[in-house]
Amino acid sequence: MLNSYSTADKVLLAVDCIIFGFDHEGLKILLIKRDFEPEKGKWSLIGGFLKKEEVLDSAALRILESYTGLQDIYMEQLHAYSDIDRDPVERTISVAYYALINIENHNAEMIQNYDPQWFKVADAPKLIFDHDSMLRHAIRRLRYRTSIKPVGFELLPEKFTMRQLLELYESILDKELDKRNFISKINSLDILVKLDEKDMQSSRKGSYLYTFDKEKYDAKLLNDFVLNL
Amino acid sequence: MLNSYSTADKVLLAVDCIIFGFDHEGLKILLIKRDFEPEKGKWSLIGGFLKKEEVLDSAALRILESYTGLQDIYMEQLHAYSDIDRDPVERTISVAYYALINIENHNAEMIQNYDPQWFKVADAPKLIFDHDSMLRHAIRRLRYRTSIKPVGFELLPEKFTMRQLLELYESILDKELDKRNFISKINSLDILVKLDEKDMQSSRKGSYLYTFDKEKYDAKLLNDFVLNL
DNA sequence: TTCGAAAAGTGTAAAATCTACATTAATAAA
DNA sequence: TTTATTAATGTAGATTTTACACTTTTCGAA
CATH class of the missing domain: 3.90.79.10 (Nucleoside Triphosphate Pyrophosphohydrolase)
Structure with a gap:
């Protein structure tokens, strides 16, 4: 049967x-x-x-x-x-x-x-x-x-630079992204918190550190969006 | 073990x-x-x-x-x-x-x-x-x-009207779509062939019938695109 | 102390796309 | 021939996307 x-x-x-x-x-x-x-x-x-x-x-x-x-x-x-x-x-x-x-x-x-x-x-x-x-x-x-969906929370250290985030996206997508456009698109997602603290490893000038705003990040995880990079 | x-x-x-x-x-x-x-x-x-x-x-x-x-x-x-x-x-x-x-x-x-x-x-x-x-x-x-991806080939009859295609998309997405915008977006996909033949069931005027251009349709199936409806 | 090197940070104008929207065209039936 | 019904069609304004280059900061070397 x-x-x-x-x-x-x-x-x-x-x-x-x-x-x-x-x-x-x-x-x-x-x-x-x-x-x-x-x-x-x-x-x-x-x-x-x-x-x-x-x-x-x-x-x-x-x-x-x-x-x-x-x-x-x-x-x-x-x-x-x-x-x-x-x-x-x-x-x-x-x-x-x-x-x-x-x-x-x-x-x-x-x-x-x-x-x-x-x-x-x-x-x-x-x-x-x-x-x-x-x-x-x-x-x-x-x-x-x-x-x-946003990416990065699980992959990056607690505090990270914009460059690290950019490089993460570049390595996932396997293509170069325009730095300024990337930053403004990421900022428009409103999931990052800019800290009052700089990472001095990578350059003389130092670059600001960011963290994810966990609540906003998680909210974005639920509701799909289109991020055209 | x-x-x-x-x-x-x-x-x-x-x-x-x-x-x-x-x-x-x-x-x-x-x-x-x-x-x-x-x-x-x-x-x-x-x-x-x-x-x-x-x-x-x-x-x-x-x-x-x-x-x-x-x-x-x-x-x-x-x-x-x-x-x-x-x-x-x-x-x-x-x-x-x-x-x-x-x-x-x-x-x-x-x-x-x-x-x-x-x-x-x-x-x-x-x-x-x-x-x-x-x-x-x-x-x-x-x-x-x-x-x-394009949708419709498997769901519609061989020959169909633009209205049918529109209604298909509306019923899948469960929302109303603007007819003119829909038509121009679908046309921009370049997957339809407009026939020299009208369907006279639906109206006095009659509406043109279309078929899918199978080759172009299939090509689009392979390469994702964004269709913002 | 000054200079040079290296990466960070920042804005805009043009192009492309998206949105909202209303009138005319064609025909069959009355 | 009039009427009723659905098809067909275009555009201006808003928004988004893209391409692109110069200034700032500070460390370390001269």
Whole structure:
């Protein structure tokens, strides 16, 4: 019978995580050397299997934490991948999630206790299975997301310069942006607070530091807008 | 062990289809009375279980065809739903797909041999499980899609009037559009061919019929744009 | 102390796009 | 031939987007 629960096939359900980070070198992606067969030792997204009593969103969080120690990361579902032979061992459907995190905040502990590595998106090694394709889709989604939601809160340090924000957008969109136009567009979003404090690392003159106005930022997360950069 | 294939749980994987159609009454959604327990007799999206040797995309096509006879329908994956108790019988993860189809082209055969029914989106009955939530997401996705890809080829008859196209967009976006602005924006997409033929049903004067320029339409499907309606 | 180097900060004019809006045209039916 | 009905059409003003260059600040070197 077509729709009998009892005769329907059951399958393994995996979750793979595309974790984006950002630092002075640009947009990065977090990868691990796979620690079990098949493809042991090859570069891979962080992944694992869904447990029966678990929701996908939670599985993504659990799996991310188990490989990185990272907690309370906001992830979004990307897509379900189901090619028959995507996993050579056994039929496995994988649901991919992606997240944005601040590298500096998390890196020390993570590198100490686990073994993930950051790669510049452009320099990422070949990945196992269909993970390259997942990564490509995630980048596309991130670019799109950038055009309708604010980005940066999760990726930048608490205090940051306008230049850092500009470089974040440039590295996500992979194109140069006009500095003055960018600043006025970002300012028109009204999500930044200019501090009375300068960062003196980057120049003699020093550049003002900003933070996000969390409330306004979150409000913008809910209501899509068009940001034409 | 965390990532052992042999100890990982297997789950049922369902596919549910949100089928959008359009006719003179507006945007519609195709539903069936569920023909098996639980919730037998209640309104439901068209759905079924993934088979082990099947890709999700194909499962969506197979399931749609089994309930409607519809073939060669282009569907897009929407989201994977995994609430623990979303299906009361057994843990089931469902991947939702959505599609756009032309009601008039397909209706006769479908209604004859199967028992699905069209509902105006606004008048849809309460659905089983989390199908209401799937439908809401699909509508949101369709609206978004409408702002970055052309819509209509799959939903309108071969030849259609500008008014029909306008009403399609209005019913998807659920708002009134300015006729003249709409026409000039659509024309600027350069995807329509104006025919030397009028539809005399709707008025004394008659209104010109259009078709889509399939090539240009398809090209626009690939490259996103912003259509500010 | 002055000078040079390096990045920060700032404004505008022209072009493009978006919006709001009303009249005339064509035809069939009465 | 008149009337009723819907189709078709254009523009001016407002808004947004784009392209673009010079001045400011301060540290460190001469």
